[in-house]
Amino acid sequence: MKVKSPLEIYRYLPQTNCGECGYDTCMSFAAQIIERVVKPTDCPPLVRDAEKDEKVKKRLDELISLTSPEILEIVIGGENTVKIGGEDVLHRHELTFFNPTAFFYDVWDSLDDKEIDERCSKVVEYKKFYVGDFLTLDGIAVRCTSNNPERFKQVVKKVAGYGKPMVLISLNANCMRAALEEVAKERPLIYAATEDNWREFLQLALEFKVPVVVRSKNLDKLKSLAKTFKESGVNEIVLDPVTEPIGEGLKGTFERVIQLRRTAILGEDKDVAYPIMVTPISAWSIEADEISKAYWETVIASLFIVKYADVMIFKSLEPYSIMPTITLRYNIYTDPRTPVQVEPGLREINNPTAEDPVFLTTNFALTYYTVESDLTSGNIKGWLLVLDTEGLGVEVSVAGGQFTAGKVKDLIKDTKIEERVKHRYLVIPGLAARLQGAIEDETGWKVLVGPMDSGRIKGWLEQNWPPK
Amino acid sequence: MEKFTLEEFFQLLKKYNVEELEGVRIEGDLEIEIEPGAGVDVSTINALLALTQYINLIQEFGNFLYHANAALMYLQRLSSALGIQLQLPSTTQQIQPQQPQPVTVEAKPKIPEKLIEVKFEPYKPEYTGVIEEVTLGAKKSEGGTREVTVTIGGERSLPFYTFDAEMPHMPVIAIDIFDRKPMLAKAVREHYEDVLEDPAEWAKKAVKDFGADLVTLHLISTDPMLEDTPPSEAVKVVEEVLQAVRVPLIIGGSGNKEKDPIVLEKAAEVAEGERVMLASATLDMDWERIGNAAKDHGHVVLSWTQMDINNQKTLNRYLLKRVGIPRDSLVMDPTTAALGYGLDYAYTNMERIRISGLRGDTDLNFPMSSGTTNAWGAREAWMKESPIEEDTPWGPRELRGPIWEIVTGLTLALAGVDLFMMMHPGAVAVLKEIMNTLMGNVKETADGDAWITMEG
Numbered sequence: 001m002k003v004k005s006p007l008e009i010y011r012y013l014p015q016t017n018c019g020e021c022g023y024d025t026c027m028s029f030a031a032q033i034i035e036r037v038v039k040p041t042d043c044p045p046l047v048r049d050a051e052k053d054e055k056v057k058k059r060l061d062e063l064i065s066l067t068s069p070e071i072l073e074i075v076i077g078g079e080n081t082v083k084i085g086g087e088d089v090l091h092r093h094e095l096t097f098f099n100p101t102a103f104f105y106d107v108w109d110s111l112d113d114k115e116i117d118e119r120c121s122k123v124v125e126y127k128k129f130y131v132g133d134f135l136t137l138d139g140i141a142v143r144c145t146s147n148n149p150e151r152f153k154q155v156v157k158k159v160a161g162y163g164k165p166m167v168l169i170s171l172n173a174n175c176m177r178a179a180l181e182e183v184a185k186e187r188p189l190i191y192a193a194t195e196d197n198w199r200e201f202l203q204l205a206l207e208f209k210v211p212v213v214v215r216s217k218n219l220d221k222l223k224s225l226a227k228t229f230k231e232s233g234v235n236e237i238v239l240d241p242v243t244e245p246i247g248e249g250l251k252g253t254f255e256r257v258i259q260l261r262r263t264a265i266l267g268e269d270k271d272v273a274y275p276i277m278v279t280p281i282s283a284w285s286i287e288a289d290e291i292s293k294a295y296w297e298t299v300i301a302s303l304f305i306v307k308y309a310d311v312m313i314f315k316s317l318e319p320y321s322i323m324p325t326i327t328l329r330y331n332i333y334t335d336p337r338t339p340v341q342v343e344p345g346l347r348e349i350n351n352p353t354a355e356d357p358v359f360l361t362t363n364f365a366l367t368y369y370t371v372e373s374d375l376t377s378g379n380i381k382g383w384l385l386v387l388d389t390e391g392l393g394v395e396v397s398v399a400g401g402q403f404t405a406g407k408v409k410d411l412i413k414d415t416k417i418e419e420r421v422k423h424r425y426l427v428i429p430g431l432a433a434r435l436q437g438a439i440e441d442e443t444g445w446k447v448l449v450g451p452m453d454s455g456r457i458k459g460w461l462e463q464n465w466p467p468k
Numbered sequence: 469m470e471k472f473t474l475e476e477f478f479q480l481l482k483k484y485n486v487e488e489l490e491g492v493r494i495e496g497d498l499e500i501e502i503e504p505g506a507g508v509d510v511s512t513i514n515a516l517l518a519l520t521q522y523i524n525l526i527q528e529f530g531n532f533l534y535h536a537n538a539a540l541m542y543l544q545r546l547s548s549a550l551g552i553q554l555q556l557p558s559t560t561q562q563i564q565p566q567q568p569q570p571v572t573v574e575a576k577p578k579i580p581e582k583l584i585e586v587k588f589e590p591y592k593p594e595y596t597g598v599i600e601e602v603t604l605g606a607k608k609s610e611g612g613t614r615e616v617t618v619t620i621g622g623e624r625s626l627p628f629y630t631f632d633a634e635m636p637h638m639p640v641i642a643i644d645i646f647d648r649k650p651m652l653a654k655a656v657r658e659h660y661e662d663v664l665e666d667p668a669e670w671a672k673k674a675v676k677d678f679g680a681d682l683v684t685l686h687l688i689s690t691d692p693m694l695e696d697t698p699p700s701e702a703v704k705v706v707e708e709v710l711q712a713v714r715v716p717l718i719i720g721g722s723g724n725k726e727k728d729p730i731v732l733e734k735a736a737e738v739a740e741g742e743r744v745m746l747a748s749a750t751l752d753m754d755w756e757r758i759g760n761a762a763k764d765h766g767h768v769v770l771s772w773t774q775m776d777i778n779n780q781k782t783l784n785r786y787l788l789k790r791v792g793i794p795r796d797s798l799v800m801d802p803t804t805a806a807l808g809y810g811l812d813y814a815y816t817n818m819e820r821i822r823i824s825g826l827r828g829d830t831d832l833n834f835p836m837s838s839g840t841t842n843a844w845g846a847r848e849a850w851m852k853e854s855p856i857e858e859d860t861p862w863g864p865r866e867l868r869g870p871i872w873e874i875v876t877g878l879t880l881a882l883a884g885v886d887l888f889m890m891m892h893p894g895a896v897a898v899l900k901e902i903m904n905t906l907m908g909n910v911k912e913t914a915d916g917d918a919w920i921t922m923e924g
C-alpha cells in the first residue's frame with residue numbers, strides 16, 4: 001500500500017463522521033484502511049456518491065489504487081476459489097501476511113484414470129484439525145506428460161469434476177488450448193509462458209481470460225515477460241523464477257525469490273509486483289529414494305513458505321509431507337496483531353454430571369482447542385476450566401507467572417464450579433506439575449497431575465479416575 | 469473552469485453542427501477541461517494528448533488511439549468553424565490527424581512481435597549493524613584442550629542473504645546429551661539406546677556418528693525432584709565428556725531456579741580454560757551468579773528469555789553492564805516453540821531481534837541459539853496416531869518426527885539462529901544439508917525443468 005498515514009486517506013473520505021461504516025469517525029476508518037481491516041468501498045456514502053458523481057468516482061478510484069496491496073492479488077478457480085498474492089510487507093511483524101501460500105497437488109495425464117481419481121480424492125478429502133478448525137488443501141495441478149492435446153483435455157475435464165481450483169501445466173500451447181476449451185470457465189492458472197512460447201501463451205491468456213504464469217530464471221527476462229503481458233492486456237500474472245531443486249541452483253532460486261519480492265515492495269518495481277510461484281515438486285527430479293525426495297520437497301516448501309511463495313506445486317501426498325507444510329503455512333500466515341486467545345471460564349464437555357472430572361487448561365487458543373477436541377472426540381465427560389494466561393501456553397505461562405495458584409483459585413470461585421460438582425479433584429496439565437502443591441494450598445482442592453499431552457487423557461483417566 | 473467528459477464534449481460538437489463520425493466510441497469516463505468563454509484552447513488539446521499517451525500505454529483500449537486522433541481532428545474543424553486559432557503544441561506532430569476511416573473492432577487481441585526488453589534492478593538494503601562474533605571452545609594455545617573451536621555470528625545481512633553481504637559462519641548444530649536417562653520420543657531414543665547410561669559414549673556418538681559440531685550436556689540429574697545430585701558430583705560428568713570429545717561443550721542445568729546457579733558455577737570451575745557455554749542465565753534466576761561464573765572462568769553465557777524482545781534486551785544489558793560480560797561472550801536464546809505450537813511467535817520474535825541487531829541495536833546484536841529439540845514436544849512428532857477421529861490418518865510417526873524437527877529448525881534458521889541444539893541424527897543431517905546449500909557449499913545442481921514432463 002502506497003499510503004502510510006491515515007491522514008493521506010482521510011483527504012479522500014467524505015469527512016462527515018456519519019458512522020455508517022461502523023467507525024465513529026472518518027479518521028478511524030482511515031486508520032483501519034491502513035491496517036487493511038476495511039477497504040475504501042466499505043464507506044457507504046463514498047460509494048453512493050461515486051455512483052452519482054463522476055468526480056467522486058475518480059477520487060474513489062484513486063483511493064482504491066493508493067490503498068491496494070503492493071503485490072497484486074489474484075483469484076484462481078471458478079466455483080471454489082483460492083486467493084494468492086495481495087501481500088504488503090516483507091516481515092510478518094510489520095503488519096501481517098495475508099493470503100496463505102496456495103497448495104496445489106500434482107496429477108499427470110499419462111497416469112491411468114483410477115490413479116488420477118485416487119490422487120484427486122486424497123486432495124479433496126485431506127483434513128487436519130488445528131486451532132479449532134480443519135486445515136485443508138487448495139487445489140490440483142494437472143501436468144500434460146502425454147503431450148497429447150486430446151488426452152490432456154480429457155484428464156483436465158475429469159479433474160475439474162472435483163471442483164477444486166486448478167493449475168494446468170504444459171509448455172505446449174496446443175495442449176493448453178485443448179484444455180482451456182474445456183475448462184476456461186473454471187479460471188485455472190495456466191503454466192507457463194516462457195521465452196520460447198510466450199506469444200502463444202499470451203494469446204491464450206487474452207482469449208480465455210485466465211491467469212497465467214510467466215517463467216524464467218533470468219530475472220531480466222522474467223520481468224520483460226511480465227511487462228509484455230501486462231501491456232498487452234493481461235492483468236493476472238504470476239512469476240515463476242524457476243525452482244532448481246539442489247545445490248547452487250537452489251541457492252539461486254532462494255536469491256531470485258527474495259530479490260523479486262524485495263524489489264517489488266521496497267524498490268516499488270510494479271513490473272514484478274506479482275504473486276510468486278515455487279515448485280517443490282522439482283525435488284522429484286533428483287536421484288534418490290522416495291522418502292528422501294519427499295523430505296527434500298518438504299524442505300524446499302518450508303523455505304519458501306517462510307520466504308514469499310504465494311503458490312506452490314507439490315507431489316507427495318504422504319501425511320508426513322503435508323502435515324508440516326500445512327502447519328507451517330498456518331503459523332507463518334497467522335495474523336500477529338490478534339492474539340490467539342479464547343474466553344476464559346468454564347466449558348461443559350459432553351454433558352458432564354456432578355461426578356465427572358474437572359480439568360484445567362489455558363486460554364491460549366492452540367492449547368485450548370487441542371484439549372477441548374481431545375476430550376470431545378474421546379467421548380470424555382468433564383468440566384473444563386479455562387484459565388486466563390494472557391494467551392500463553394502452559395509451559396510458558398507457568399514459567400512466566402501468568403499461570404499461578406492464585407489465579408486458579410479465582411477461576412474456581414468465579415465459575416462457581418464448586419456448585420456444579422460434588423467432588424473436589426482438579427486435573428492440571430502435566431506441564432504445570434510444579435504448581436500442584438501451591439494450587440492445593442490456595443484452593444483446598446486435591447490436585448491430580450494429568451498427562452503431559454491431553455491426547456493421553458483417555459488412558460490416564462482409565463488409570464486415575466475416579467480417584468481412590 | 470468547466471469540466472466536460474468526453475461524451476459531453478462530443479455532445480457539444482454536435483450542438484455546433486459538426487458532422488458525426490461513424491464508429492467513434494468513447495471509452496472510460498475521462499474529463500476534459502474547458503475555460504469558460506475561451507472556446508477551445510490548448511489545455512483541451514493537452515488533456516487529449518495526455519489522454520492519448522495514457523491510453524497508448526494501456527493497450528487494452530487498442531484502437532482508442534484512433535479515436536483520440538479523430539477527436540483531435542474534430543477540435544480542429546470545430547475551431548475553424550468557430551473561427552478560433554488553434555495552436556497545437558509541438559508534440560501533436562507525433563499523432564498527426566489522419567483521414568477518418570471506419571473503425572473495425574479487432575476481434576483478436578494484439579500480440580506483439582517482440583518482448584519488451586527491460587532490466588531487473590534488484591533493490592539493495594543497507595544495514596549499519598553487525599552481529600557479534602562469538603567463539604566457543606579453546607585450543608591448547610588458548611588455554612584449553614579442544615582440537616576444534618566453533619565461531620558463530622558476524623552477520624551483516626539477513627540469514628543466508630549472501631547476495632547482500634557475506635555470511636562469515638554457517639550456523640552450527642549441537643546434539644543434546646544428558647547425565648541420566650531422559651524421557652525421549654521413540655524415534656529419537658532408538659538412535660541412542662546403547663549410550664543412554666554413559667554420557668561420555670553418548671557424546672562420542674553424537675560427534676563421530678552424527679556429525680555434531682558441539683555437544684550440549686544437560687545436568688538434569690541435579691534436579692531436586694530427580695536424583696538431586698550434588699553439584700560437585702554432577703560436574704564429574706563434565707570432565708568425562710570433555711575428555712571424550714574434542715569439540716566445544718555447552719553445559720546446561722536442570723532448570724531448577726535455586727540449584728542451577730550453583731551447578732553452573734561449579735561446572736564453570738572445572739571447565740576452566742575450555743571456553744564452554746553456560747546454559748543459561750534467566751531473569752528469574754540468579755543471573756548475576758551465573759554471569760560471574762562465566763566471566764571469572766572465561767566462558768560464554770547463554771542469555772535465555774521467554775519470547776519477549778524487551779526482556780531479552782533487559783537481560784542482555786544486565787549481563788553486559790552489571791556483570792561485565794565481554795561482548796564476544798554472550799549468546800541469546802529467545803526461546804524455541806515447536807512447529808504448530810507457537811513457532812510463529814518464536815520465529816517473529818527472533819526475526820525482530822535479528823533485524824534490530826542489524827539496524828544497530830547494540831543490546832541485541834548477538835548470535836542466537838535455539839532449543840530445536842523442543843519440536844519433539846509436538847504431538848505430531850511422536851504420537852502414534854491422531855487423537856482426532858476426523859483427521860486424515862497421520863501415517864508412520866518415524867517419518868513425522870524428524871521432519872518436524874527439521875522444519876522447526878529451518879524456519880528459525882531463516883529468522884537468524886546461529887546455533888541449534890537438536891537430537892535426531894536424520895534431522896541434524898538434513899538441516900545441515902539445506903544450510904550448506906544456502907551457504908553455497910553444495911556445488912552440484914539439477915535441472916529445474918525436468919519435473920514439468922516427468923512421468924511419475
Ligand code: SF4
Nearest residue numbers: 017018019021026043
Ligand atoms: S461511512 Fe464514510 S463518511 Fe461515514 S464515518 Fe465512515 S468513513 Fe466517514
